[in-house]
Amino acid sequence: EVHLLESGGGLVQPGGSLRLSCAASGFTFSYYAMSWVRQAPGRGLDWVSIICDNGGCTYYGDSVKGRFIISRDNSWNTLYLQMNNLRAEDTALYYCVKGVPVAGKTTHFDYWGQGVQVTVSS
Amino acid sequence: EIVLTQSPVTLSLSPGERATLFCRTSQSASSPVAWYQHKPGQAPRLLIYGASTRAPGIPARFSGSGSGTDFTLTISSLEPEDFAVYYCQQRTDWPLWTFGQGTKVEIK
Numbered sequence: 051e052v053h054l055l056e057s058g059g060g061l062v063q064p065g066g067s068l069r070l071s072c073a074a075s076g077f078t079f080s081y082y083a084m085s086w087v088r089q090a091p092g093r094g095l096d097w098v099s100i101i102c103d104n105g106g107c108t109y110y111g112d113s114v115k116g117r118f119i120i121s122r123d124n125s126w127n128t129l130y131l132q133m134n135n136l137r138a139e140d141t142a143l144y145y146c147v148k149g150v151p152v153a154g155k156t157t158h159f160d161y162w163g164q165g166v167q168v169t170v171s172s
Numbered sequence: 173e174i175v176l177t178q179s180p181v182t183l184s185l186s187p188g189e190r191a192t193l194f195c196r197t198s199q200s201a202s203s204p205v206a207w208y209q210h211k212p213g214q215a216p217r218l219l220i221y222g223a224s225t226r227a228p229g230i231p232a233r234f235s236g237s238g239s240g241t242d243f244t245l246t247i248s249s250l251e252p253e254d255f256a257v258y259y260c261q262q263r264t265d266w267p268l269w270t271f272g273q274g275t276k277v278e279i280k
Contacts, residue, residue, distance in 0.1 A: 085269070095208075095216065095259055097269040109268055145215065152222070157263045158206035160227065162215035 052076040054146045054163035061169045066136050070166055072129040072146030080104070080124040083149035083156040086131050088142035089165075096142070099131065100149065100156065113139070136170045143167055174199050174264035178272035184280040191247040193275045195260030198241075203263040205243045207236055210274075211256045219258075220245060247277075255279050 058070040070086070085100040099110045099120040108120050119132040129146055143165040149156035175198040185191055195205055204223035210216040218227040220236035223243055233248040247254055260272040 087269075087271075094257075094274045095210070095261075095271040097271065100269065111268075150221065152203070155203070155263065156269075157203045158218065158221045158261060160218045160221075162217075164215050 052148065052161045054148065054161060056144065056146045056163045056166035059144065059166035059168045061171065062136055063172050064137060064170055066170070067132070067134045068136065068168060070131040070133065070144055070146075070168070072131075072163060074127045074129065074146075074148070077148070077161075079122075079127040083151070084122060084129045085147045085149055085156075085159060086120065086129075087145045087147050087159070087162075088140075088168075089145070090139070090142040093142075098144070101129070133168070136168075138170050141168060141170050174201055174262070174270055176205075176260055176262060176270050176272035178258075178260055178275045180275060181273075182276045182278060184278050185250055186280045187250050187252055189250050191245075191250055191254070191277055193245040193247075193258055193260075193277075195238075195243040195245070195272050196241055197243075197262060197264075199264075200240045201262055201264045204239065205236075205260045205262045207234075207245045208259045208261065209254075209256050210259060216259070250277070 053075045055073045086098040101120045117135045121130045145165045146163040147159040148161040150160045177196045179194045207220040208216040224236045257274045257276045
Protein backbone atom coordinates (compact mmCIF):
# COMPACT_ATOMS: atom_id res chain seq x y z
CA GLU A 51 0.00 0.00 0.00
CA VAL A 52 1.34 3.42 -0.95
CA HIS A 53 2.02 5.83 1.91
CA LEU A 54 3.23 9.40 1.71
CA LEU A 55 3.94 11.05 5.04
CA GLU A 56 4.78 14.73 5.13
CA SER A 57 6.57 16.49 7.99
CA GLY A 58 8.41 19.70 8.75
CA GLY A 59 5.63 22.22 8.64
CA GLY A 60 4.89 24.87 11.21
CA LEU A 61 4.67 28.57 11.94
CA VAL A 62 7.38 30.80 10.50
CA GLN A 63 7.83 34.54 10.19
CA PRO A 64 7.83 36.27 6.80
CA GLY A 65 11.25 35.96 5.24
CA GLY A 66 11.97 32.76 7.13
CA SER A 67 12.67 29.25 5.90
CA LEU A 68 11.25 25.77 6.35
CA ARG A 69 12.15 22.37 4.97
CA LEU A 70 9.37 19.92 4.27
CA SER A 71 10.00 16.19 4.01
CA CYS A 72 7.90 13.40 2.59
CA ALA A 73 8.65 9.79 3.47
CA ALA A 74 7.38 7.43 0.78
CA SER A 75 6.68 3.72 1.02
CA GLY A 76 4.76 0.99 -0.79
CA PHE A 77 6.19 1.63 -4.26
CA THR A 78 9.53 1.89 -6.02
CA PHE A 79 10.21 5.54 -5.23
CA SER A 80 13.01 5.98 -7.74
CA TYR A 81 10.74 5.09 -10.65
CA TYR A 82 8.38 8.06 -10.33
CA ALA A 83 8.40 11.82 -10.52
CA MET A 84 7.25 13.42 -7.28
CA SER A 85 5.54 16.73 -6.74
CA TRP A 86 4.29 19.21 -4.16
CA VAL A 87 0.80 20.67 -4.43
CA ARG A 88 -0.61 23.16 -1.95
CA GLN A 89 -3.99 24.46 -0.86
CA ALA A 90 -4.26 27.88 0.73
CA PRO A 91 -7.13 28.49 3.17
CA GLY A 92 -10.41 28.70 1.27
CA ARG A 93 -8.68 28.19 -2.07
CA GLY A 94 -8.26 25.38 -4.57
CA LEU A 95 -5.32 23.16 -5.40
CA ASP A 96 -2.17 24.87 -6.64
CA TRP A 97 0.77 23.00 -8.19
CA VAL A 98 4.10 24.05 -6.60
CA SER A 99 6.98 21.96 -7.93
CA ILE A 100 7.96 18.62 -9.43
CA ILE A 101 11.16 16.58 -9.64
CA CYS A 102 11.97 13.84 -12.11
CA ASP A 103 12.43 10.26 -11.00
CA ASN A 104 16.23 10.46 -10.92
CA GLY A 105 16.32 14.04 -9.63
CA GLY A 106 17.80 15.24 -12.91
CA CYS A 107 15.10 17.77 -13.66
CA THR A 108 13.01 20.12 -11.58
CA TYR A 109 10.21 22.56 -12.36
CA TYR A 110 8.54 25.26 -10.31
CA GLY A 111 5.40 27.32 -10.41
CA ASP A 112 5.92 31.04 -11.03
CA SER A 113 4.91 31.99 -7.48
CA VAL A 114 7.72 29.97 -5.86
CA LYS A 115 10.46 30.03 -8.50
CA GLY A 116 13.73 31.30 -7.03
CA ARG A 117 12.57 30.76 -3.45
CA PHE A 118 11.75 27.04 -3.20
CA ILE A 119 14.02 24.08 -4.00
CA ILE A 120 12.71 20.57 -4.54
CA SER A 121 15.01 17.59 -4.06
CA ARG A 122 14.89 13.87 -3.36
CA ASP A 123 16.96 11.11 -1.87
CA ASN A 124 16.15 7.87 -3.65
CA SER A 125 18.26 5.91 -1.16
CA TRP A 126 15.97 7.02 1.63
CA ASN A 127 12.72 7.21 -0.40
CA THR A 128 12.29 10.80 0.69
CA LEU A 129 11.15 13.96 -1.06
CA TYR A 130 12.04 17.43 0.18
CA LEU A 131 10.94 21.00 -0.32
CA GLN A 132 13.25 23.74 0.93
CA MET A 133 11.21 26.90 1.27
CA ASN A 134 13.08 30.19 1.62
CA ASN A 135 12.03 33.81 1.87
CA LEU A 136 8.54 32.71 2.86
CA ARG A 137 5.62 35.06 2.37
CA ALA A 138 2.18 35.25 3.93
CA GLU A 139 0.71 33.98 0.66
CA ASP A 140 2.70 30.74 1.03
CA THR A 141 0.44 29.82 3.96
CA ALA A 142 -1.18 26.57 2.91
CA LEU A 143 -1.52 22.85 3.40
CA TYR A 144 1.28 21.25 1.40
CA TYR A 145 0.69 17.84 -0.15
CA CYS A 146 3.34 15.37 -1.28
CA VAL A 147 2.10 13.74 -4.47
CA LYS A 148 3.21 10.81 -6.64
CA GLY A 149 3.29 11.39 -10.37
CA VAL A 150 1.98 8.99 -13.00
CA PRO A 151 3.89 8.73 -16.26
CA VAL A 152 1.97 8.42 -19.52
CA ALA A 153 4.10 7.99 -22.63
CA GLY A 154 7.11 9.22 -20.71
CA LYS A 155 5.50 12.35 -19.30
CA THR A 156 3.94 12.81 -15.88
CA THR A 157 0.37 13.80 -16.67
CA HIS A 158 -1.43 13.35 -13.36
CA PHE A 159 -1.05 12.26 -9.75
CA ASP A 160 -2.34 9.05 -8.22
CA TYR A 161 -1.40 9.18 -4.54
CA TRP A 162 -1.44 12.10 -2.15
CA GLY A 163 -0.23 12.47 1.41
CA GLN A 164 -2.43 13.89 4.15
CA GLY A 165 -0.63 17.21 3.94
CA VAL A 166 1.44 19.37 6.26
CA GLN A 167 0.47 22.86 7.37
CA VAL A 168 2.75 25.82 6.72
CA THR A 169 1.76 29.13 8.26
CA VAL A 170 3.69 32.30 7.50
CA SER A 171 2.85 35.06 9.93
CA SER A 172 4.49 37.56 12.22
CA GLU B 173 -0.82 30.27 -19.84
CA ILE B 174 -3.58 27.68 -19.94
CA VAL B 175 -6.48 28.18 -17.54
CA LEU B 176 -8.96 25.48 -16.53
CA THR B 177 -12.44 26.78 -15.77
CA GLN B 178 -14.86 24.55 -13.93
CA SER B 179 -18.61 24.96 -13.84
CA PRO B 180 -20.76 25.26 -11.96
CA VAL B 181 -18.96 26.54 -8.89
CA THR B 182 -21.51 24.83 -6.66
CA LEU B 183 -23.93 22.04 -7.49
CA SER B 184 -26.78 21.41 -5.05
CA LEU B 185 -28.27 17.96 -5.50
CA SER B 186 -29.96 15.19 -3.54
CA PRO B 187 -28.67 11.64 -3.08
CA GLY B 188 -29.66 9.52 -6.04
CA GLU B 189 -29.54 12.40 -8.50
CA ARG B 190 -27.15 12.69 -11.42
CA ALA B 191 -24.28 15.18 -11.20
CA THR B 192 -22.63 16.66 -14.27
CA LEU B 193 -19.49 18.74 -13.79
CA PHE B 194 -17.71 20.64 -16.55
CA CYS B 195 -14.10 21.63 -17.14
CA ARG B 196 -13.11 23.91 -20.00
CA THR B 197 -9.48 24.61 -20.89
CA SER B 198 -8.46 27.92 -22.45
CA GLN B 199 -6.39 26.09 -25.06
CA SER B 200 -6.37 22.58 -26.39
CA ALA B 201 -3.44 20.80 -24.74
CA SER B 202 -1.75 17.55 -25.59
CA SER B 203 -2.77 15.84 -22.36
CA PRO B 204 -6.35 14.98 -21.42
CA VAL B 205 -7.69 15.94 -18.01
CA ALA B 206 -7.74 14.09 -14.74
CA TRP B 207 -10.40 14.50 -12.07
CA TYR B 208 -9.95 14.42 -8.30
CA GLN B 209 -12.33 14.26 -5.36
CA HIS B 210 -11.41 16.21 -2.23
CA LYS B 211 -13.16 15.96 1.11
CA PRO B 212 -12.34 18.18 4.12
CA GLY B 213 -9.51 16.78 6.20
CA GLN B 214 -8.65 14.12 3.64
CA ALA B 215 -6.13 13.75 0.88
CA PRO B 216 -7.46 14.37 -2.63
CA ARG B 217 -8.32 11.15 -4.49
CA LEU B 218 -7.73 10.47 -8.15
CA LEU B 219 -10.99 9.51 -9.85
CA ILE B 220 -10.42 9.73 -13.60
CA TYR B 221 -7.35 10.12 -15.82
CA GLY B 222 -6.91 10.32 -19.54
CA ALA B 223 -10.31 12.07 -19.61
CA SER B 224 -12.27 8.83 -19.27
CA THR B 225 -10.31 6.07 -17.49
CA ARG B 226 -11.39 5.32 -13.94
CA ALA B 227 -8.57 4.98 -11.44
CA PRO B 228 -8.33 1.64 -9.62
CA GLY B 229 -11.07 1.15 -7.04
CA ILE B 230 -13.26 3.99 -8.28
CA PRO B 231 -16.94 3.01 -8.52
CA ALA B 232 -18.56 2.74 -11.93
CA ARG B 233 -20.99 5.58 -11.13
CA PHE B 234 -18.09 7.96 -11.86
CA SER B 235 -17.40 8.53 -15.55
CA GLY B 236 -15.44 11.04 -17.55
CA SER B 237 -15.67 12.22 -21.13
CA GLY B 238 -14.53 14.94 -23.46
CA SER B 239 -11.63 16.01 -25.63
CA GLY B 240 -9.96 19.13 -26.92
CA THR B 241 -11.04 21.92 -24.59
CA ASP B 242 -14.23 20.52 -23.03
CA PHE B 243 -14.37 17.76 -20.46
CA THR B 244 -17.12 16.35 -18.25
CA LEU B 245 -17.26 14.35 -15.03
CA THR B 246 -20.55 12.57 -14.43
CA ILE B 247 -21.72 10.89 -11.24
CA SER B 248 -24.66 8.80 -12.34
CA SER B 249 -26.40 8.51 -8.98
CA LEU B 250 -25.03 10.43 -6.00
CA GLU B 251 -24.19 8.48 -2.89
CA PRO B 252 -23.91 10.27 0.48
CA GLU B 253 -20.12 9.90 0.39
CA ASP B 254 -19.89 11.69 -2.99
CA PHE B 255 -20.58 15.15 -1.59
CA ALA B 256 -17.22 16.84 -1.88
CA VAL B 257 -15.19 19.25 -4.00
CA TYR B 258 -14.09 18.04 -7.43
CA TYR B 259 -11.10 19.36 -9.36
CA CYS B 260 -10.03 18.87 -12.93
CA GLN B 261 -6.32 18.96 -13.75
CA GLN B 262 -4.25 18.96 -16.89
CA ARG B 263 -0.63 18.89 -17.88
CA THR B 264 -0.10 21.95 -20.03
CA ASP B 265 2.80 23.74 -21.66
CA TRP B 266 2.71 26.26 -18.81
CA PRO B 267 2.22 26.28 -15.88
CA LEU B 268 2.83 22.62 -16.54
CA TRP B 269 0.34 21.13 -14.11
CA THR B 270 -2.82 23.17 -13.75
CA PHE B 271 -5.92 22.66 -11.64
CA GLY B 272 -9.37 24.08 -12.12
CA GLN B 273 -10.84 26.13 -9.28
CA GLY B 274 -13.11 23.28 -8.20
CA THR B 275 -16.82 22.44 -8.13
CA LYS B 276 -18.46 21.82 -4.78
CA VAL B 277 -21.17 19.17 -4.86
CA GLU B 278 -23.37 19.82 -1.85
CA ILE B 279 -26.46 18.21 -0.42
CA LYS B 280 -29.64 20.01 -1.42
